[in-house]
Amino acid sequence: MSSQLSNPQGLIRGLYLEHHAWLRAWIQKRLGCPNWAADLTQDTFVNLLLKHELPVLNEPRAYLSRVAHGLMVDHVRRRDLERAYLEALAYMAPAEVGSPETRAIMLELLVRLDIMLDGLPHKTRTAFLLAQLEGASYPQISERLGVSVRTVGSYVSTAMLQCMTLLQEPPHAA
Numbered sequence: 001m002s003s004q005l006s007n008p009q010g011l012i013r014g015l016y017l018e019h020h021a022w023l024r025a026w027i028q029k030r031l032g033c034p035n036w037a038a039d040l041t042q043d044t045f046v047n048l049l050l051k052h053e054l055p056v057l058n059e060p061r062a063y064l065s066r067v068a069h070g071l072m073v074d075h076v077r078r079r080d081l082e083r084a085y086l087e088a089l090a091y092m093a094p095a096e097v098g099s100p101e102t103r104a105i106m107l108e109l110l111v112r113l114d115i116m117l118d119g120l121p122h123k124t125r126t127a128f129l130l131a132q133l134e135g136a137s138y139p140q141i142s143e144r145l146g147v148s149v150r151t152v153g154s155y156v157s158t159a160m161l162q163c164m165t166l167l168q169e170p171p172h173a174a
Helices: 002-006 008-031 034-050 060-090 100-119 122-133 138-145 149-168
Strands: none
Touching: 008 034, 008 060, 034 060, 060 100, 100 122, 100 149, 122 138, 122 149, 138 149
């Protein structure tokens, strides 16, 4: 245990040597793609290397699969978001689509926005989305959520503030 705490890179090296093939097969079984499995296996170990502190690992495969599962969820969310974005672009005139660089920047912003919205409390996120996407009035949102109009205003303000903060951060900071 103490060597685990004093030498986390040695621990991760040992985990990599002992469990890499198992983890890759575990991910591939769930995603069905050997390339994504290889990438997410590597990302799992990179994730461990970036941690300031590792927990004591009594069940290393359970820990590795939990970290990998989180990365797979992120991967699937990003893939679904990218697919929806590309489908939306298909309905736009070619001049409106933008350059590949612009599309990549927009997709990255959408991913960051999705993560930010996912981090908001349910009612805050719902109030914001109802106001922005459906154009619902505060009284309509109030009735749907069972909260006061003033609370709806607070929810929407909170979400807007998060959006403004997100837009001011450089893309690599997300």
